[in-house]
Amino acid sequence: MLEPELEIHPKEKILRKKKNQEKVDLVKAILLDSFFIFYTILVLQRAIYYKVILDLRELPFSWYEIGFIAIVSVLIGIIWGYSRTSLGAKIMGLAKETKFAKLSSEIFAWTLFNLTFIAGWLVTKISLIDLFSAEGIEGANRIFYALFTPEFGIFDDALFAIIETIYLALIATLLSIPPTLILSFLTARNLMKDHWYTFSIYYILRIILNFVRSIEPLIWAIIFSVWVGIGPFAGMIALLVHTIAANAKLYSEAIESIEEGPVDAIAATGANKLQIIWYAVIPQIVLPFLSFTIYRWDINVRMATVIGLVGGGGIGTMLMQYQGLAQWHEVGLIVIMIAIVVWIMDYISAKIREAIY
Amino acid sequence: MSSNVIVEVRNLHKVYPSGTHALKGVSLDVYEGEFLVVIGLSGSGKTTLLKCINRLEEPTAGTVKFLGKDITHIKGKELREVRTHIGMVFQQFNLIKRMTVLNNVLAGKLGYMKTLPSILGNFPQECIDEAMKNLDIVGIREYAYERADKLSGGQQQRVAIARSLMQSPKLLLADEPVASLDPATSNSIMQYFEKVNKELGVTVVCNLHFLSLVRRYATRVIALKAGEIVFEGLPHEINEEWFKKIYGEEAEEVEIR
Ligand SMILES: Nc1ncnc2c1ncn2[C@@H]1O[C@H](COP(=O)(O)OP(=O)(O)OP(=O)(O)O)[C@@H](O)[C@H]1O
Ligand SMILES: [Mg+2]
Numbered sequence A: 001m002l003e004p005e006l007e008i009h010p011k012e013k014i015l016r017k018k019k020n021q022e023k024v025d026l027v028k029a030i031l032l033d034s035f036f037i038f039y040t041i042l043v044l045q046r047a048i049y050y051k052v053i054l055d056l057r058e059l060p061f062s063w064y065e066i067g068f069i070a071i072v073s074v075l076i077g078i079i080w081g082y083s084r085t086s087l088g089a090k091i092m093g094l095a096k097e098t099k100f101a102k103l104s105s106e107i108f109a110w111t112l113f114n115l116t117f118i119a120g121w122l123v124t125k126i127s128l129i130d131l132f133s134a135e136g137i138e139g140a141n142r143i144f145y146a147l148f149t150p151e152f153g154i155f156d157d158a159l160f161a162i163i164e165t166i167y168l169a170l171i172a173t174l175l176s177i178p179p180t181l182i183l184s185f186l187t188a189r190n191l192m193k194d195h196w197y198t199f200s201i202y203y204i205l206r207i208i209l210n211f212v213r214s215i216e217p218l219i220w221a222i223i224f225s226v227w228v229g230i231g232p233f234a235g236m237i238a239l240l241v242h243t244i245a246a247n248a249k250l251y252s253e254a255i256e257s258i259e260e261g262p263v264d265a266i267a268a269t270g271a272n273k274l275q276i277i278w279y280a281v282i283p284q285i286v287l288p289f290l291s292f293t294i295y296r297w298d299i300n301v302r303m304a305t306v307i308g309l310v311g312g313g314g315i316g317t318m319l320m321q322y323q324g325l326a327q328w329h330e331v332g333l334i335v336i337m338i339a340i341v342v343w344i345m346d347y348i349s350a351k352i353r354e355a356i357y
Numbered sequence B: 001m002s003s004n005v006i007v008e009v010r011n012l013h014k015v016y017p018s019g020t021h022a023l024k025g026v027s028l029d030v031y032e033g034e035f036l037v038v039i040g041l042s043g044s045g046k047t048t049l050l051k052c053i054n055r056l057e058e059p060t061a062g063t064v065k066f067l068g069k070d071i072t073h074i075k076g077k078e079l080r081e082v083r084t085h086i087g088m089v090f091q092q093f094n095l096i097k098r099m100t101v102l103n104n105v106l107a108g109k110l111g112y113m114k115t116l117p118s119i120l121g122n123f124p125q126e127c128i129d130e131a132m133k134n135l136d137i138v139g140i141r142e143y144a145y146e147r148a149d150k151l152s153g154g155q156q157q158r159v160a161i162a163r164s165l166m167q168s169p170k171l172l173l174a175d176e177p178v179a180s181l182d183p184a185t186s187n188s189i190m191q192y193f194e195k196v197n198k199e200l201g202v203t204v205v206c207n208l209h210f211l212s213l214v215r216r217y218a219t220r221v222i223a224l225k226a227g228e229i230v231f232e233g234l235p236h237e238i239n240e241e242w243f244k245k246i247y248g249e250e251a252e253e254v255e256i257r
Helices: A010-053 A063-081 A087-091 A097-126 A128-132 A135-149 A152-186 A198-215 A217-227 A232-256 A260-268 A272-307 A314-324 A328-354 B047-052 B076-084 B101-112 B117-120 B125-137 B153-165 B183-201 B211-217 B238-245
Strands: B004-017 B021-031 B035-039 B061-066 B084-088 B171-175 B203-205 B220-227 B227-232
Touching: A010 A063, A010 A087, A010 A097, A010 B220, A063 A087, A087 A097, A128 A152, A152 A198, A152 A232, A152 A272, A152 A328, A152 B238, A198 A232, A217 A232, A217 A272, A232 A272, A232 A314, A232 B021, A260 A272, A260 B084, A272 A314, A272 A328, A272 B101, A272 B117, A314 A328, B004 B047, B021 B047, B021 B061, B021 B203, B021 B227, B035 B047, B035 B211, B047 B061, B047 B171, B047 B203, B061 B203, B076 B084, B076 B101, B084 B153, B101 B153, B125 B153, B125 B183, B153 B183, B171 B183, B171 B220, B183 B203, B183 B211, B220 B238
Parallel strands: B035 B203, B035 B220, B084 B171, B171 B203
Antiparallel strands: B004 B021, B004 B061, B220 B227
């Protein structure tokens, strides 16, 4: 018998791999713990001590103090994490099975949660008094009365504006399809993982798309209304950009979750990459793609309305104008029309999506 | 005998990225025209072995030769050319569900076609005639224009066989082709494999679970256990003792007919 070309000692290999993994996990656990402790001290000091107990308006800020807290946290983190009794160790699955380890990580997790909730409450200054004061209620009354007695004089204009909004959303959705398709294939892990160069394309595109997607369409609209001027075009581009980024992710996830079997079967016939994609991948993803796209049109109609508020054209811009003039009856009509259109779009898109499945 | 070896596997190892050592130095020869059956418990490495032969999986070490040519590390066009001569049929049929039966069968010709015409679905008339002939061989010509997922499991597997026949394969790999079918259907599918083997002269390597089928169809048997070959011989040589060796002490043979 010939010797195998590569010397393989699988048991040893697996064991070594496991040990390395454990080291990495421990470092991760310590980092996690340090972060948790840092966060806890910071919240205790700034939100609870300065804000509530001392009731300071301006919070003092110094890098020395923060640096000091950070160092202390890392030290505690290392000791606590290394002893394998910490929350981080528990999360990474390294914690000891002792009672102390269990108790300490549970109490700490509970403290973290409560602290966050209390700090959140304080920061947003939740005030039920404003919501139910006599003044507040009167204001609400005035607006709701106006909203329910809409002014039909501007019906023609509003209808035109809302059609503009629907078209704007439709064009943004349609134009998004070709670039989204291309990008989704380039950001599907299972298609791109084989070579280092395709994998780097995958990685870079993912980062860019994540970045674009994390910026809300509203902000894109502000950017583009400065770039190309206020109006429907700015709104359309804003929606287009966000739609591409958001749908490319959904599409590529659909590609990643296809059945591998047909891909194997087509590859086994000697087909090339493009043929494999056309015969084994595309048929599995047309339906999800169609469904996402139709749903996105529906979302885009709603977003186009909001984008209009910052100058993206259509019904939103009109709403903004009447709201600025405090003409609440006109605002009422516009709001009702938006509600009806959104409801109809929602219904239609749900029906279409049902029908194609 | 060695002049007509179609596949030569030497010292084949496969370690998956997860660390599983699925094949541990497998060596075997497949002879032209035989019906070789591979048996073994779930997880013994049967699928991995077949996939290393047509390189759907990359061997970690060792060599695979096809018709005397070392194909262990070939890539791209060269690999695709070799694959056109090796058909494969799967347990889950792996048809393109939303396409017609005819188009599924035509897909077997992809390796011989230029990219653009194949994507446009521009198959020459000879291909379509050939596809119909192959559907005839497996007896489902009348379903040619049905959607593939409308067919029963047994019919779908026949489509898969017809698809692999489009490659005019020298070798047909079948990975538990009847494992998700009922006994009667299993038998009829196995008869199609026998027909392909005997009448068309295609060498078959087939993974199977049921010994009754093995005895009926195999001309030679190989048994894998935990990634190693533990038995090699004729079907009738698998007696009680070997059976326990291959499948473990607790195992008992179930009969299907
Ligand atoms: N893609 C994969 N990644 C990691 N491990 C795998 C992969 N495919 C198979 N394995 C592992 O390799 C071993 C052999 O699997 P293989 O599928 O070849 O066995 P099999 O004999 O075909 O089993 P079955 O009868 O269940 O199909 C198993 O332990 C399995 O878990
Ligand atoms: Mg298998």
